[in-house]
Amino acid sequence: MSGIWLDSHTFHNFSDAPGRSTLLSEIATREAAGADLIGYIGLLPDPDPILRKRGDSAAILEELTSDDQVCMAIQNRKLGTLLRRHFQFLPGAAPDSEPTAGAKALAENLQADLKHINLYDLISEVLDAPYFGFAPAELLWEPDNGRLRLKNIVVKPRAWFGFGEDNDLRFLRMGALYGDPVPDHKFVLARHFPTYENPYGLRLLSRCLWPVAFKRGGIRFWTEFIEKFGAPWVVGQAHQGATEKDRNRMLSDLTAMVRTACAVISAGSDVEIHEPSGKSGDLHLRYCDTWNAAISKVLMGQTLTSELYGQGSRAASETHFSVLENYRDADAHIVASFFDSVALEYGAVTAPDEIPPRWDWNDPDDQGQTAELTKSLTESGVTFRKTYFMRRFDLADDEFDIGAESDRGSGTSETALSSPASGFTPDQQALEDMADALMPEAREAAAQITDAIRAACEAAESYEELEALLADVLGTGSGTLPELMERAMIAARMWGEYNG
Incomplete structure (x- = not known):
């Protein structure tokens, strides 16, 4: 009999493959592989390679935001998404079908509840996911005229949560050894590139740990260098035959001169002031610039939108800005996925029989492109329904009329x-x-x-x-x-x- 022992109690018989029992079971599990002793501690250890090598927890990442380059990069990337303030919830619908009245009411109720929530601050906290890996948010409900209303959505500290062997979210309650599974319809996660092996998500800030540390060390040595060699040097020549006492007195006078610009020098002594020259300090500047560039590449994918360094063509700058825009679009997708999850939980609680609504970014630029595409398709003979214009351009039913079909798509020229x-x-x-x-x-x-x-x-x-x-x-x-x-x-x- 051919097979494999999955653990000390379970034997998988290959002769059953591809039988139904094989197809319905999960073979490659953490318990079977003995990965990270998951069966003994109940929680999945944080697999971040940089934090594990340093022996630190994710709490150290908060300190990195005090670095000027890190703070600038986070704000630069965040604001590109936060300033996209045109969004809406579209009613859910089955393929090739119109939304039902219940689905429309569900979307309207969700939008009405969200009006009482500061979405700008909420989205800002959701956008912390790329830097810290994930952002857990708790849904707070309250009764309202026979139904449950979404009172608030609060992003909670990441240190309070972990993940179980099934990648399920666990609340690390005080005194709990393994963490408590969170109840249904209470928590929503925003995560940045999570995997089966790493449900905590990819933390960009952990990749900035060493660049920030090296940069701080370079600045400290740079400061010491400036203190030693940046100020003018006062050089005194004692008169011939001066004793050790005379030399020490002259040194004391010159030290006072550096602070007060006044000194009394014995007759026959000379004093010269030498200004520092050369570019020895540029080495420290280039050293710090190197780590600033490394931080910008990790957090924004490029450097020219944050540091020009007096070089770079217009074409290169536009290319770098395009990369930053791609990062911001990816952040917008994280926000959309987060609110789609909110809508899913909202629908499960308030209207479980209806298809939940979905989040839609409705930027003016996108509307312009959609209008151009609509015009081209109409001239090519495509006929759109009134609901198309209501969804795409957020128009009310009584704000416009659709002309006769003979007036559209006939190929007649504008002239x-x-x-x-x-x-x-x-x-x-x-x-x-x-x-x-x-x-x-x-x-x-x-x-x-x-x-x-x-x-x-x-x-x-x-x-x-x-x-x-x-x-x-x-x-x-x-x-x-x-x-x-x-x-x-x-x-x-x-x-x-x-x-x-």
Whole structure:
């Protein structure tokens, strides 16, 4: 019989595979692997490699936020997400179905409850997850006219919680050896890149421990260097035949001179003041800058948006800013996942039979892009329902009307829509038809020129190089758009001569 002992009491028989009992069981478990003695202590030890090597707890990470570079990087990254203040809860719905009245009421009730909660501060605490790994929040409920209302959402200290062998959240109550499992519908987690092996999440601040420590040591030595070599040196030459007593008295006078700028020197003695020169202290500056850059890379993924150092092209700066924006978008996803979990618990408590709502960032920039896409799809023949505009643009039902389907998606050009054909002569109408026929080609040609100009701007690393690239793009006089314009001008001239 072939098989494997999973532990001292459980034997897995391979002859049963792929039987139902094998498929329904979990083979690779912590208890079976004996990982970290989980069966003896009941809680999963914190697997953060840096904290474990140092023998520290996660509490030491709070101290790192006092570093100026760490504080700046956290605020810079956080504010990019906190300033996205346009959001909403969309009613839940099954695929290809409209939300039910109950689902709409559920979303409205949740939004009404959240109006009494300071969401700005709450989101700020949720955004601590990337730096500390996770953020546990407790849902506080209260009765309200026969239903439970969400009174508040409070992010609690991370040191009060741990994770069990099933990666379940445990509350470390005073006196409890293993931690208590948290009750259902009471806690919601925001986590940064959690895994099965590390449910505590990836802590960015632990990766800044050594850079901050080395930077602080460099600043201390730098300060001592400045104290020793930054001030002017007062050098005295004692007169010939001066005794040891005379030399000590002169040293005392020179020491007083450094503090008071006044001294009485014996006759025959010389005093010179030497100003420090050279750039010996730059070594300390570069040392500290190195660790500042390391901190910025860990927390923001790049350095140019925090430290310029007098170098870096415009294209490189835009690339670095794009990386920072990606980090902020990832933070926005953490916030959305957190509130989706809040909505899931809210629905389970107040309306368990309804599909819970979902969080949606509704930025003005996104609306502009959606409007452009909607316009393009409509011109291509797509017909949207009124509910589409209500969801995408947050419009009330009585704020707009949808025209007849024959007015949309018919492929009629903007020129024809803006100018009624009944007012044209047959010859003028022919010109209008020719313009309509040329318009798609003209749009495509203009888009090609726009793309070429944009590519030149992104490739250039100086104004001189940009000027040369634009000359190549625009100075040749060739391309599709000039040909289209020439065809249109010839046709117009011929029509004018014919009817003159």
